[in-house]
Amino acid sequence: MSQSEKITNHKLEIRNTTPSIVWFRRDLRLHDNPALNAAITRGQPIVCLYINAPDEQAPWQPGAASRWWLDRSLRSLDQSLRQHHNQLIIRLGPSLDTLQQLIQQTGATHVYWNRCYEPALIKRDTRIKKNLRDRHHIAIQTFNATLLHEPGDILSQAGEPLRVYTPFWKSCQRFGTPREPQSIAGPMAKPQSFPPSLSIDQLNLRPTIHWDAGLHDHWQVGEQAAQKRLETFLTGAINQYDTDRDRPAIDGTSQMSPHLHFGEISPQQIWHAIGQQCQHEHADKFLRELVWREFSAHLLFHFPSLPTKPMQPKFAKFPWKNDKKSLQRWQQGRTGYPIIDAGMRQLWATGWMHNRVRMIVASFLVKNLLIHWKHGARWFWDTLVDADLANNTQGWQWTAGCGADAAPYFRIFNPITQSARFDPTGDYLRQWLPELAQLDDKNIHAPWESLQAHPLDYPDPMIDLKETRQRALDAFAKIK
Numbered sequence: 027m028s029q030s031e032k033i034t035n036h037k038l039e040i041r042n043t044t045p046s047i048v049w050f051r052r053d054l055r056l057h058d059n060p061a062l063n064a065a066i067t068r069g070q071p072i073v074c075l076y077i078n079a080p081d082e083q084a085p086w087q088p089g090a091a092s093r094w095w096l097d098r099s100l101r102s103l104d105q106s107l108r109q110h111h112n113q114l115i116i117r118l119g120p121s122l123d124t125l126q127q128l129i130q131q132t133g134a135t136h137v138y139w140n141r142c143y144e145p146a147l148i149k150r151d152t153r154i155k156k157n158l159r160d161r162h163h164i165a166i167q168t169f170n171a172t173l174l175h176e177p178g179d180i181l182s183q184a185g186e187p188l189r190v191y192t193p194f195w196k197s198c199q200r201f202g203t204p205r206e207p208q209s210i211a212g213p214m215a216k217p218q219s220f221p222p223s224l225s226i227d228q229l230n231l232r233p234t235i236h237w238d239a240g241l242h243d244h245w246q247v248g249e250q251a252a253q254k255r256l257e258t259f260l261t262g263a264i265n266q267y268d269t270d271r272d273r274p275a276i277d278g279t280s281q282m283s284p285h286l287h288f289g290e291i292s293p294q295q296i297w298h299a300i301g302q303q304c305q306h307e308h309a310d311k312f313l314r315e316l317v318w319r320e321f322s323a324h325l326l327f328h329f330p331s332l333p334t335k336p337m338q339p340k341f342a343k344f345p346w347k348n349d350k351k352s353l354q355r356w357q358q359g360r361t362g363y364p365i366i367d368a369g370m371r372q373l374w375a376t377g378w379m380h381n382r383v384r385m386i387v388a389s390f391l392v393k394n395l396l397i398h399w400k401h402g403a404r405w406f407w408d409t410l411v412d413a414d415l416a417n418n419t420q421g422w423q424w425t426a427g428c429g430a431d432a433a434p435y436f437r438i439f440n441p442i443t444q445s446a447r448f449d450p451t452g453d454y455l456r457q458w459l460p461e462l463a464q465l466d467d468k469n470i471h472a473p474w475e476s477l478q479a480h481p482l483d484y485p486d487p488m489i490d491l492k493e494t495r496q497r498a499l500d501a502f503a504k505i506k
């Protein structure tokens with residue numbers, strides 16, 4: 027019998043219990059997990075479920091780097107559950123069918139999950155909740171476990187969604203301190219026998235072509251790794267965060283973004299750990315960044331068309347260029363501008379890029395190359411381990427100048443001056459562009475400016491910065 031036949035034909039062995047199902051999604055952790063804690067408190071056996079249903083996120087099915095992370099995060103979660111004498115049951119979607127089947131197989135009467143706030147997932151979950159409640163009389167309880175504040179709670183005094191960051195930050199402060207994180211509520215009862223499960227390997231999340239060596243070298247995945255990374259950050263880089271966070275050569279930021287995206291750690295855990303351990307202006311600056319994540323989620327919740335539509339309608343008429351060749355050179359890190367190429371190669375090698383460099387490469391694509399931000403967002407979506415619909419959309423719209431509270435369109439980053447300012451010794455460039463390693467600190471930002479400095483195996487700049495800047499301003503003038 028195949029694994030999927032075993033799953034379909036499985037009959038309930040536990041008859042005298044009414045298990046709870048905990049449906050894990052973007053909350054791949056045991057601590058500070060309100061859905062899991064509610065099930066533990068109920069006291070009945072717990073069936074821990076993960077459903078792989080990428081099509082339910084269409085057209086934003088997880089990209090290759092996200093799938094790589096998910097594979098490892100699920101393994102880590104399963105291991106943690108096994109330490110608690112439980113295990114992760116892995117199934118394929120559609121989610122509603124799978125939940126119905128598992129309810130039938132286990133006799134579960136209660137289902138718990140932590141909410142996701144992306145438009146497609148809100149729709150799906152609402153449908154599932156209604157169906158399970160109305161047709162199967164299942165008790166459903168859902169919780170917020172991924173954001174400091176429920177989207178919809180932070181509004182203007184007139185009850186409207188806020189579109190500008192500073193009032194949003196102030197409203198969050200007025201709203202009060204985020205709730206305290208919770209520890210695991212107690213021992214986790216397990217079912218007498220576990221329902222059948224696919225193996226994590228059967229989800230085929232890992233790449234078939236091995237481009238992922240750099241990701242393996244760079245990241246430790248899972249709840250324990252997230253806690254360790256937070257501790258390292260809180261005992262080190264946070265103490266210079268405000269000054270070092272813009273220096274891509276320095277490990278000056280937390281690199282918590284993929285852990286946060288997959289819910290290996292909650293923002294509440296980060297918020298309170300900082301409150302307890304660090305009280306200085308650097309900590310405050312860091313919390314403001316964490317609240318940018320809230321702001322993005324809040325914008326996506328109130329304006330669900332953001333991933334495809336500019337927040338400022340006039341940008342719908344912007345004269346974007348259809349230029350596949352230039353897009354490809356940008357993706358490959360072969361533009362001839364070292365800071366752009368270093369960033370794009372860091373992204374390819376590690377699945378992550380420094381925030382300052384994200385802004386510079388994004389500005390280059392949308393302003394100097396006049397390529398639509400949607401193409402940039404798509405490339406990031408496939409290559410970032412922290413790809414997140416709210417943050418990515420917000421980051422791209424902000425840089426393109428068409429978003430809520432966006433950088434003004436005429437602020438076009440100059441990649442040479444940005445490079446010299448934020449990587450003055452060229453260490454970041456040398457790390458990602460070994461072909462430029464011999465250049466001195468001055469020439470490395472614009473190798474073509476000195477004939478002697480220009481290495482043969484590094485491309486000439488693909489565009490003229492001054493001309494393309496003017497072209498961008500002219501294009502903007504047309505839609506003003």
Ligand SMILES: Cc1cc2nc3c(=O)[nH]c(=O)nc-3n(C[C@H](O)[C@H](O)[C@H](O)COP(=O)(O)OP(=O)(O)OC[C@H]3O[C@@H](n4cnc5c(N)ncnc54)[C@H](O)[C@@H]3O)c2cc1C
Nearest residue numbers: 279280281282283315316318319381412413414417418421
């Ligand atoms: C074009 C573009 C695309 C982006 N795409 C993503 C994305 O897909 N996923 C993603 O998580 N972030 C994205 N960002 C935001 C930001 O670059 C990353 O969150 C940050 O670089 C992650 O590194 P860190 O964890 O070391 O950040 P830290 O500086 O340590 O910040 C702590 C946390 O705060 C949040 N945060 C920080 N800056 C921002 C920001 N500007 N917007 C929203 N949240 C923020 C993140 O969750 C981050 O982990 C994007 C930014 C730009 C300009």
